[in-house]
Amino acid sequence: MHRILIVFAVTAAVLWLTFYAAQKHADDSAVPRYCSDRAGVLARVEKILTSGKPVGNGSKRPYIIAAKLIFLVPQREGESVKDYIARLARHLDDVC
Numbered sequence: 001m002h003r004i005l006i007v008f009a010v011t012a013a014v015l016w017l018t019f020y021a022a023q024k025h026a027d028d029s030a031v032p033r034y035c036s037d038r039a040g041v042l043a044r045v046e047k048i049l050t051s052g053k054p055v056g057n058g059s060k061r062p063y064i065i066a067a068k069l070i071f072l073v074p075q076r077e078g079e080s081v082k083d084y085i086a087r088l089a090r091h092l093d094d095v096c
Contacts, residue, residue, distance in 0.1 A: 026072045027095060034069055035096035041066050042085055042092075049081050 044066035
């Protein structure tokens with residue numbers, strides 16, 4: 001029984017450190033890429049979340065970049081799009 005607890009504790013610690021490192025990497029290197037065009041990125045994120053076909057016939061690259069931000073800072077369960085965009089803007093303000 002004692003060995004199981006040790007294995008569980010070590011596994012939990014490794015998982016916690018992995019998730020902590022991933023979050024730190026996202027905050028330190030991935031999210032700051034969005035600082036140069038915050039307003040444009042936020043507009044594209046809102047369009048992705050509200051429109052059935054946000055890209056249309058234009059370039060898909062800016063929307064792919066905005067979708068990565070949705071992955072890095074996900075929308076909370078039950079959070080409205082307006083509240084999410086406001087929280088995302090605050091997060092970018094903090095990081096930038």
